[in-house]
Amino acid sequence: MKARVTVTLKNGVLDPQGKAIEGALGALGFAGVGGVRQGKVFDIEIAGTDADKAKADLEAMAAKLLANTVIENYRVEIVG
Amino acid sequence: MKSAVVVFPGSNRERDMIATLEKISGQRPVSVWHADSELPKVDLIVIPGGFSYGDYLRSGAIAARAPIMAAIAREAERGVAVLGVCNGFQILCEAGLLPGVLMRNAGLRFICKEVELRVETTASVFTSGYAKGQVIRSPVAHGDGNYRADDETLARLKGEDRIAFRYVGNPNGSIDDIAGILSEKRNILGMMPHPENLIEPLNGGTDGRPLFESALKAVA
Numbered sequence: 001m002k003a004r005v006t007v008t009l010k011n012g013v014l015d016p017q018g019k020a021i022e023g024a025l026g027a028l029g030f031a032g033v034g035g036v037r038q039g040k041v042f043d044i045e046i047a048g049t050d051a052d053k054a055k056a057d058l059e060a061m062a063a064k065l066l067a068n069t070v071i072e073n074y075r076v077e078i079v080g
Numbered sequence: 081m082k083s084a085v086v087v088f089p090g091s092n093r094e095r096d097m098i099a100t101l102e103k104i105s106g107q108r109p110v111s112v113w114h115a116d117s118e119l120p121k122v123d124l125i126v127i128p129g130g131f132s133y134g135d136y137l138r139s140g141a142i143a144a145r146a147p148i149m150a151a152i153a154r155e156a157e158r159g160v161a162v163l164g165v166c167n168g169f170q171i172l173c174e175a176g177l178l179p180g181v182l183m184r185n186a187g188l189r190f191i192c193k194e195v196e197l198r199v200e201t202t203a204s205v206f207t208s209g210y211a212k213g214q215v216i217r218s219p220v221a222h223g224d225g226n227y228r229a230d231d232e233t234l235a236r237l238k239g240e241d242r243i244a245f246r247y248v249g250n251p252n253g254s255i256d257d258i259a260g261i262l263s264e265k266r267n268i269l270g271m272m273p274h275p276e277n278l279i280e281p282l283n284g285g286t287d288g289r290p291l292f293e294s295a296l297k298a299v300a
Binding site: 013014016017020064065066068070071 | 137138141145174179180181183184185186187188226228229230253
């Protein structure tokens with residue numbers, strides 16, 4: 001199974017890297033960019049066919065390592 | 081004083097820390113490899129600075145899950161003093177031994193310079209050699225030193241007198257100018273600045289010395 005874990009910064013957490021990217025997009029002439037938040041995507045290959053178990057495992061992986069829940073949220077999906 | 085310095089792949093300040101501990105305590109610290117799961121019986125455990133695992137994922141995130149960390153947590157629970165400097169502070173936060181997180185510097189630049197710190201509490205084995213409110217010099221060298229914690233955690237840190245050092249002139253955007261914090265039991269100190277690099281006149285000053293001397297005195 002292929003799974004995807006998406007980690008994003010929580011609302012209200014400052015993201016200076018996102019701000020810098022936003023500035024660079026403006027410099028390239030892209031008008032109307034109202035904000036950029038940088039996150040991370042993990043594509044994970046999981047053995048087995050039990051999607052519920054895989055999802056539970058991925059939730060645990062995200063909570064224990066992939067995200068720092070002080071500042072980040074995560075979302076888990078089975079993508080194929 | 082018996083001490084141990086924990087070394088991860090990518091640590092790079094362990095030699096400075098070992099030299100400092102040896103000079104001040106008269107005993108060479110034991111180097112402990114991150115993959116070990118046991119620590120020797122020591123009075124002080126130090127996690128030095130560096131770039132453990134190349135700062136992959138988040139600074140300190142991979143190192144915080146290394147086998148040695150469970151042993152450090154056990155010893156800390158018994159009351160053994162634990163000091164994390166720079167990457168060591170990041171690792172302690174990622175391991176949940178200290179609250180909060182160190183994010184990318186607000187100005188996005190790596191900062192390598194000398195800063196001033198105000199000693200905010202003398203109630204710990206690491207800060208009892210200073211005077212409350214004393215301003216000391218200390219080098220900093222980090223890209224991810226921007227301390228963040230939620231409002232509740234910050235209120236607890238303040239209410240429980242657990243902010244050890246604040247920056248005088250915040251270099252990295254840290255919330256409430258925080259440069260170093262103590263654990264609930266006050267035996268774990270995490271700080272971004274490098275007191276081990278200012279312990280004798282040849283370093284340009286001795287402001288870091290009382291931190292190690294008071295830890296030594298506490299176990300004597």
